[in-house]
Amino acid sequence: MDTRYEWYEQRPLGGGVVRISEPRVRALLSANLWWLRGTDRDLVVDTGLGVVALRQAVPELFERDPLAVLTHAHLDHVGGAHEFRETAAHTAAAPALAAGVPASLNGPELVALLGIDTAGEAVPDLLLKSLPHPGYDPRTYRVEPVTVTRTLTDGDRIDLGGRTLTVLHLPGHTPGCLALLEERTGTLYSGDIVYDGQLIDDLPDSDRAAYRRTMQLLADLDVTTVHPGHGPSFDRARLRELAAAYLRLSDC
Numbered sequence: 001m002d003t004r005y006e007w008y009e010q011r012p013l014g015g016g017v018v019r020i021s022e023p024r025v026r027a028l029l030s031a032n033l034w035w036l037r038g039t040d041r042d043l044v045v046d047t048g049l050g051v052v053a054l055r056q057a058v059p060e061l062f063e064r065d066p067l068a069v070l071t072h073a074h075l076d077h078v079g080g081a082h083e084f085r086e087t088a089a090h091t092a093a094a095p096a097l098a099a100g101v102p103a104s105l106n107g108p109e110l111v112a113l114l115g116i117d118t119a120g121e122a123v124p125d126l127l128l129k130s131l132p133h134p135g136y137d138p139r140t141y142r143v144e145p146v147t148v149t150r151t152l153t154d155g156d157r158i159d160l161g162g163r164t165l166t167v168l169h170l171p172g173h174t175p176g177c178l179a180l181l182e183e184r185t186g187t188l189y190s191g192d193i194v195y196d197g198q199l200i201d202d203l204p205d206s207d208r209a210a211y212r213r214t215m216q217l218l219a220d221l222d223v224t225t226v227h228p229g230h231g232p233s234f235d236r237a238r239l240r241e242l243a244a245a246y247l248r249l250s251d252c
């Protein structure tokens with residue numbers, strides 16, 4: 001069966017926000033994309049794994065020439081970035097994106113490429129639950145290098161018309177991690193900085209001291225909803241719990 005055209009799942013959340021996910025990708029790499037509609041322009045937070053072309057599977061996403069904002073330089077967030085005319089990322093993430101990020105759909109190979117410590121836990125050989133079409137060869141998977149057309153730093157603002165997002169530079173998971181905050185609605189798009197699950201702070205370029213400062217900032221942030229890079233959205237109370245749990249566990 002050719003599942004290319006149902007590879008991505010779209011869920012409109014109201015208020016001009018659509019969550020796009022990749023349910024056929026295994027948990028480690030199954031990330032969220034967030035499609036935000038402004039009156040002048042659209043923006044897409046992260047671009048998925050890039051196994052299936054977004055232009056082919058979700059052509060309506062490109063109707064208004066959206067700006068793709070990449071929360072950080074990991075394959076499951078930037079695989080589709082080369083499909084966009086304009087891409088933005090933090091200055092600290094741009095060199096890795098231009099070089100082409102390490103990428104594989106083979107679990108053990110990816111873990112070795114990224115320097116992930118699995119603590120003896122088995123990683124599946126294929127990081128997809130099913131192939132997009134029978135002829136798909138996962139060994140051909142690559143992430144195209146991304147030319148960042150707009151570099152971002154902390155405090156930058158992106159105006160889409162009727163909708164403005166503020167860039168927060170929140171390093172720790174990687175040096176170039178950013179989140180977008182829509183102050184009007186109290187919505188935070190957090191990438192891998194915080195989600196409701198096991199956070200990763202032990203990659204070769206992770207920085208636990210920076211991650212602690214990030215979590216202290218998040219614990220005090222005035223938000224109503226967090227739309228993360230993985231898994232379900234959550235509220236401010238849960239954000240504070242997750243930040244407190246990180247600060248408690250990393251304080252040793």
Ligand SMILES: [Zn+2]
Nearest residue numbers: 072074173192
């Ligand atoms: Zn990541």
